[in-house]
Amino acid sequence: MRKYIIILCVNMFFVLANAQSDSIIQVQTLKSEIVFALKPDSKIYQIHFGEKLTRSSEYVKIKSTQDIYVGAGTSNLFESAIQTTHNDGNPSLDLHFAGKEVKTLNDNVTETVIKLTDDKYPFEVILHYKAYYQEDVIEQWSEIVHREKKPLTLKNYASSMLFFDADKYFLTHFYGDWAKDMRVAEEQLQSGIKVIDSKLGTRANVYHSPFFILSLNKLAEENTGEVIAGTLAWTGNFKFTFEVDNQNALRLISGINPYASEYQLQPNQVFKTPSFIFAYSKSGKEVVSQNLHRWVRRYSLLDGDKPRMTLLNNWEATAFDFNEDKLKGLIGDASKLGVDMFLLDDGWFANKYPRNNDKTSLGDWDVNKTKLPNGIGVLVKEATKQGVKFGIWIEPEMVNPKSELYEKHPDWIIRLPNREEHYMRNQLVLDLPNPKVQDFVFDVLDKLMIDNPEIAYMKWDCNRPMTSSYSPYLKDKQSQLYVDYVLAFYKILDRVRAKYPHLPIMLCSGGGGRIDYGALKYFNEYWPTDNTDGYERVFIQWNYSYYMPAIATCNHVTSWGKQSLKFRTDVAMMGKLGYDIMVSHFSDKELKFSQDAVKNYNRISKLVWYGDLYRLVSPYDGERAVLMYSDDAKTKAILFSYTLNTLFKEIHQKVKLRGLNPVKNYTVREINLFPDTKSKFAEDGQTFSGDYLMKIGLSVSPNSPLTSNVYEITAEN
Ligand code: GLA
Numbered sequence: 001m002r003k004y005i006i007i008l009c010v011n012m013f014f015v016l017a018n019a020q021s022d023s024i025i026q027v028q029t030l031k032s033e034i035v036f037a038l039k040p041d042s043k044i045y046q047i048h049f050g051e052k053l054t055r056s057s058e059y060v061k062i063k064s065t066q067d068i069y070v071g072a073g074t075s076n077l078f079e080s081a082i083q084t085t086h087n088d089g090n091p092s093l094d095l096h097f098a099g100k101e102v103k104t105l106n107d108n109v110t111e112t113v114i115k116l117t118d119d120k121y122p123f124e125v126i127l128h129y130k131a132y133y134q135e136d137v138i139e140q141w142s143e144i145v146h147r148e149k150k151p152l153t154l155k156n157y158a159s160s161m162l163f164f165d166a167d168k169y170f171l172t173h174f175y176g177d178w179a180k181d182m183r184v185a186e187e188q189l190q191s192g193i194k195v196i197d198s199k200l201g202t203r204a205n206v207y208h209s210p211f212f213i214l215s216l217n218k219l220a221e222e223n224t225g226e227v228i229a230g231t232l233a234w235t236g237n238f239k240f241t242f243e244v245d246n247q248n249a250l251r252l253i254s255g256i257n258p259y260a261s262e263y264q265l266q267p268n269q270v271f272k273t274p275s276f277i278f279a280y281s282k283s284g285k286e287v288v289s290q291n292l293h294r295w296v297r298r299y300s301l302l303d304g305d306k307p308r309m310t311l312l313n314n315w316e317a318t319a320f321d322f323n324e325d326k327l328k329g330l331i332g333d334a335s336k337l338g339v340d341m342f343l344l345d346d347g348w349f350a351n352k353y354p355r356n357n358d359k360t361s362l363g364d365w366d367v368n369k370t371k372l373p374n375g376i377g378v379l380v381k382e383a384t385k386q387g388v389k390f391g392i393w394i395e396p397e398m399v400n401p402k403s404e405l406y407e408k409h410p411d412w413i414i415r416l417p418n419r420e421e422h423y424m425r426n427q428l429v430l431d432l433p434n435p436k437v438q439d440f441v442f443d444v445l446d447k448l449m450i451d452n453p454e455i456a457y458m459k460w461d462c463n464r465p466m467t468s469s470y471s472p473y474l475k476d477k478q479s480q481l482y483v484d485y486v487l488a489f490y491k492i493l494d495r496v497r498a499k500y501p502h503l504p505i506m507l508c509s510g511g512g513g514r515i516d517y518g519a520l521k522y523f524n525e526y527w528p529t530d531n532t533d534g535y536e537r538v539f540i541q542w543n544y545s546y547y548m549p550a551i552a553t554c555n556h557v558t559s560w561g562k563q564s565l566k567f568r569t570d571v572a573m574m575g576k577l578g579y580d581i582m583v584s585h586f587s588d589k590e591l592k593f594s595q596d597a598v599k600n601y602n603r604i605s606k607l608v609w610y611g612d613l614y615r616l617v618s619p620y621d622g623e624r625a626v627l628m629y630s631d632d633a634k635t636k637a638i639l640f641s642y643t644l645n646t647l648f649k650e651i652h653q654k655v656k657l658r659g660l661n662p663v664k665n666y667t668v669r670e671i672n673l674f675p676d677t678k679s680k681f682a683e684d685g686q687t688f689s690g691d692y693l694m695k696i697g698l699s700v701s702p703n704s705p706l707t708s709n710v711y712e713i714t715a716e717n
Helices: 002-023 056-061 285-300 324-337 377-386 404-408 435-451 478-499 534-544 565-572 588-610 690-695
Strands: 024-028 032-038 044-051 082-085 095-104 109-118 123-132 137-146 152-157 160-165 169-175 183-189 192-197 208-216 226-232 238-244 249-256 263-265 276-281 311-313 341-344 389-394 457-460 505-507 554-557 576-579 612-617 624-630 636-643 665-671 687-689 707-715
Touching: 024 056, 024 109, 024 123, 032 056, 032 276, 044 160, 044 276, 137 152, 137 160, 137 263, 137 285, 152 249, 160 276, 169 192, 169 238, 183 534, 192 208, 208 238, 226 238, 226 249, 226 285, 263 478, 276 285, 285 612, 311 324, 324 341, 324 377, 324 588, 341 377, 341 457, 377 389, 389 435, 435 457, 435 478, 534 565, 534 624, 554 565, 565 576, 565 588, 565 636, 565 707, 576 588, 588 624, 588 636, 665 690, 687 690
Parallel strands: 311 341, 311 576, 341 389, 389 457, 457 505, 554 576
Antiparallel strands: 024 032, 032 044, 082 152, 095 109, 109 123, 123 137, 137 276, 152 263, 160 249, 169 183, 169 208, 192 238, 208 226, 226 276, 238 249, 612 624, 624 636, 636 707, 665 687, 665 707
């Protein structure tokens, strides 16, 4: 009898759940949820985004609603998600619910698909919400298709539209310029529209970054405040529109920047927008960025779970001025230093116009016979002999007017037919939508690999944005150039990855131009900025760390900056360590310090790459920065402290650690000391409980300006 009742209850629940699921759609992660409701007008509305309700049956009580994906041209008086004009000249879209599907992709990922159709025209938008349960991350994109007789022109085509209902809204966003990457701005959003966008064509980042943090009600801190972190996975023009309306509700529209980008859609052709990736937390920025790091490593970054190589690069050390002997010497230095690889940068190619400065040669990818009479192969052999791997720089999407490529294929270049060419770094962008250009770009990498299969790494650069944007190939479809360029870039990289699935490639773009989640699936790491000044890097890396996991962030020790070699090295260790410096100019002590630092890094790198990041003290709050990484099991942590400009300005208090197990005992030891210096850390070598370290803390930052300390924190067995 009892058994029977249980079965009955289960059945009743199933029926109820079914009835409810007809009107309520929940996209859930571990701690957050976005909820939609189907209303009697057959429209679907967002009724909630944030913390989950314990009783989901109560969602039906929520009255405030916002249309899930607003079309332009009917009753809407604010920004719309999508806009087009139909074949009959009617400029309106009114999208109604037409079905949903929930797919369980695996035990962590669920995809909810919501279909919307216009009731007067054969026009559909299919919204996709992929929920990554453990990481608390949601990925959203849309697919747009129509079956009208003639093509339609899409004017707006957002990836996502979200609504928030709070008293106050604060926006944290990032901006910059060459070598001034990733500065931070924070502001309250008031009535009206705030736009963060870019129009750079070949890249997303630099002037404005495609990353933001939205705080509700109060400006979020590391461990408090309701936050939404968002970004667009697109290596081109993006736009985030934040509109606070007459009811103080916030509408957030994210997608490709519609600027100069009307897109012609043929009947039955599906336009898939890039993904908008977002994560919610009710307890501040720390957890949101830890979740994004996990998500990037697991679902976005190429080989996010595989080790990276330390390296010595020659760009800052030699620029274009090298020959075979000099490079062999540098390969020897890489080996002496103990890094895994030597990376040959710009300047190794072209003969008619040799690449001896940045004014010529891009496009002519044959090895320069004067500098390297025996080709690349001899360098690869030398590297193998010296026990290091060999990597090489390319910038295949570009051309200098002084090059054979420019002379042979003037029709492969993006430039206006009737105006003067506009150069940046003396170069122009190739017309990637042209399939012949795509073959050419692919072949630059492919040929290098065919000729030198032992090449173990590439640095793929892109040193200018797009201007005077006109594609000879696209002819009367010029407004598709910005979108088609990025699609062509991805197409080339798909070919690269089909043939070389695991070749490590660094994503570089005149410093940090190309940093976005869309490119990450093709690249193993990125170059955050050409600015390698140790002091400035503390801030730049701090800001990237909200979005980018340390495993992907290349940090090189160079001669920029007046800080000690130790300071610059400690800063570079908070990511993927590299060197770009004349090792032969090191004193004996500097060399010994650096060799030991590489060994220390090899020991601790797994913590930095795969651990959770805790930003303990912000450089924006005072004269120091303190960060730590700890592993999942909380058995190991590494803490970095940087004292900035402060002689006697500030007394540094103890820092309370986070991310430890309160009942475990940890020994704390300062590492990475310069030869013949002793640790001044009073608690060096002592053991503390995690409880003590998190409630009382440690005096990790001495008061001397521009000094740094690294502490290894190890749990007793
Ligand atoms: C860009 C990169 C640098 C270097 C140069 C070479 O500026 O960011 O690291 O590779 O190009 O020209």
